[in-house]
Amino acid sequence: MKSSKQKETLFKVLRYIRKYWFYLGVSVLMAAGTVALTLYVPILTGDAIDLIIAKGLVEFGRIWDILVKIGGAIALTAVAQWLMNVCNNRMTYGIVRDIREEAFRKIEILPLKYIDSHSYGEVVSRVIADVDQFADGLLMGFTQLFTGVVTIVGTLLIMLTINIGITAVVVCITPVSFLVANFIAKKTFHMFKLQSETRGEQTALIDEMVGNQRVVQAFGYESNAMERFDEINGRLQKCSLQAIFFSSITNPATRFVNSLVYTGVGITGAFLAIRGGISVGQLSCLLTYANQYTKPFNEISGVVTELQNALACAGRIFELIEEEPQTPDAVDAAQLKEVKGTVELEQVAFSYTPDRKLIEGFNLKVKPGQRVAIVGPTGCGKTTLINLFMRFYDVNAGTIRVEGKDIRQVTRKSLRTAFGMVLQETWLKSGTIRENIVMGKPEATEEEIIAAAKAAHAHSFIKRLPEGYDTIITEDGGNLSQGQKQLLCITRVMLCQPDMLILDEATSSIDTRTEIRIQKAFAKLMEGRTSFIVAHRLSTIQEADIILVMKDGNIIEQGNHESLLAEGGFYAQLYQSQFAV
């Protein structure tokens, strides 16, 4: 079971290697060359030693010739080795780059459901740490596996030409080291997997605690966080120790087998030499080969454990890469063009989890240019509607139509371009202020940017930043206040001039004076365009054409400000409450 999964992972890795067949070819060729030359040198050395017999019995002239040959061989070997290393490097890092990129691409098309329900740290750990580990293993595999295998075959052939009997001894003993290595590798695979999983868990905790350090400090939670960290750390220590120790037994064990081989060759060789079967030079040569022959077994077994680890990591990456992506756009998906702003919802039902119903039988018709405000107590499903409009989530039943087209029948891109969205959760990427503003319209001119920033009342504070529009903001907005971040998010949308607008508590952190000015700007922008506003400040929504009052996933009241007040229902109650003590 386990090994079949491993094999599967291996095949997937091979698919990535295919692209680098050229480097692979060169690498194998160079490996063969290196090995052949490396093997040739001991023969020459042996020949030379045979010419050094005893005092006065040394043939300097022939030795010199041999030494020149050795020199040439060395130079060639060095070049081949270097080429091989370079090829392996290119291949490994190329493959790793490809895998990483594919993993990232996957993140961009994963359904939000996956992202919302997995911790960031864990996903990040897969894309970064696992891939990194995989690279290390793969590089080691390439550099040592080829040469290893070629060396074994080459030495065997040469040894056969020197003496069959001794070669037989070598061949009989060495497989033992493979058995040992294989046994250990099998035993340790799950240990490495456990290690990798525990690491993921730890990364997730680090991500959460370090990412929210402010809260941690405010509550003096440091020691608790430490405790939780230590608990995982302790578990990780245990399983890492196991994985590392047991996998590292391979090396000494195979080395022991090697010394058996060496001794075997030594004894049989000595006996043969006594009988005159081989010369001392040949014996020396055979001994060197015995060493050279067993060494790769040693390395290969080391590489095998390393590859095990790499495969365990690769397995986790492939899990991510093979995760079910969001339903792709239909093949015949239309482009949403010339959006005037008709939006219809018909019998829409949706819930995040099947056991908890949220929205059911929801109907709504919005005409072009209408302003729709959605109000209601917190947690009533206002934000969910936006998830559905933008198609972050798909409805479970019913249809949402824009301009009469089912939104599942149009491309996501055109749908999302039609909407401009400002969320309560401000998000800025690391980069300059300008980069953040032009997100939706990269080709915007300086004048347009400034005009948008002025409309969003962000221009004055941006101007005061050390580098103005080129100030680099760090991850998640760094030193900007929540309100300033919101202003930037609004600027971003102002610049796009979208056909429809969604404001989800978009001005909650902005002071009311500024808010009113921004709203005026929005009003101008939105003239004749449909907009959806989620808000709690009733002052924001009084002028809406339709006010939807939601509670527990349903619309309980619908109308405009005056009619709803007159009705004296839930809305009226909400409205009065803002003047309460």
Next chain:
Amino acid sequence: MKKLLVYLRDYKKESVLAPLFKMLEASFELLVPLVMAQIIDTGIAQRDKGMILRMGGLMIALGFIGLVCSITAQYFAAKAAVGFSTGLKHALFGHIQKLSFSEMDTIGTSTLITRMTSDVNQVQSGVNLVLRLFLRSPFIVFGAMVMAFTIDVKAALVFVVTIPLLCIVVFGIMLISMPLYKKVQAGLDRILGITRENLTGVRVVRAFNKEEAETARFREGNESLTQMQMFVGKISALMNPVTYIIINGAVIVLIWTGALRVDAGYITQGEVVALVNYMSQILVELIKLANLIITVTKAFACANRIEAVFETQSSLAAPGKAASAGVAALNQNAAAVSFEHVCLTYKNAGAESLTDIHFQAKKGQTIGIIGGTGSGKSSVVNLIPRFYDVTKGRVLVDGMDVREYPLEELRGKIGTVMQKAVLFKGSIRENLLWGKEDATEEEMWRALEISQSKEFVESKEGKLDAQIEQAGKNLSGGQRQRLTIARALIRKPEILILDDSASALDFATDAKLRKAIREMEGAPTVFIVSQRAASIRYADAILVLDDGETVGWGSHDELMANCAVYREIYDSQFKKTEG
């Protein structure tokens, strides 16, 4: 690297024994060529089969002892290395937690995460290898040289020249590639940052159809990382061929010298074989070393990055001794919080964010803070729990400068609810326990009640044990805010700070919340930062800020009468509706 070695302290025994056993193993290995020379020179020459077999037995025995030593060494090395990284991570995590907001603002989260994970892992492998091989390899190299001397001094001189040459190459390549590996890790930081951003900002990225652009950005970072890796790889790739040339060059010289020495009758043929064997043993060792040098160099580079984190000291100067109990008693009548001519300039910021803020809040009072976006409201309240230090003036809590409190004691008095409602993965109960570790069920419900969250918690399956996903993603903004308020209330703080933390609540809930807090037992001193005039209207005193300066201080009525800014804010929210 040196500074990190303290984390090996608890594993002294292991870190000494591991290389020791490795060396033992190596010594046995070094004896093998000698035994073999015996077989050739005595066994074969005298046709003594018994001797050959005895020597064979000896070699197997040596091999077996080597095996035992080696496994022991591996165990100790693994134990020390894993123990080291465990200790290191513990210390690093502890250190990061002590960093103040200013440092966190500048360093950034992603790089801290790579440093705690990827970098520490690299260092761990490095330590493991160093313990196992970095002593073994030099030992074999020098051992081989010593053995060569015992055979023939003149021939051994070849070793004396070769070994320093090898050292230069090995360390030279290490020194050149180390800074490059540092760059590689920085490249890794970058793509980690991009990955993280794309996860946290997934909605915005998709709403703006930025998937392609973000992929391109990632590709660019990934590409430059790959280029760097390949470049550094190219340099490391030199290691093997160069050492190969040096060693085999030495073998050539060795044979020639050997030939001369044998010809002169100083040494035997078997001894030449032994000498060549020693040289190839060095080669084998160095090839191993070269394959591992990448790991070790990387480990060094990573260790430097970790050290850099340790070197970042919290800018909050060491807090005073916990002698405050007496001081507080002396100051029974002091104001709960007072600001004395406080100015604040953020690190790397040009202008002052707060200028000459001066006010007092008496015990049990409710203070409202209002002002435009970016006027410094949050900065004011962030100074009370000492998230940042003032640049001028001072902030007093219970009559004592906050800089004289031990941080833990100071923050223990204060319940803070921040703008950004952050909850953690786990049950509601676990999240509430953040506020007070030993809170009873009753206290929890009480806090939930005050924060107006009882109703929705009750409706959740499992109630207090209902699971919250990472960052509270399965709750609405308002629910998150109310839970964060409950979390702060549960510790019955002396000072409660609500930093615009009811912004996602509707007015009715907001009003109920404020009422419940006012009626809370123990009557905390409350700071309410808000955009809404309604939220602070009934506060005992209101601080009106504009551009970091006080433009008004007093009750609602007073401010309406004499503070233009306040009047403008108030009117913007109420005039139309009342009129």
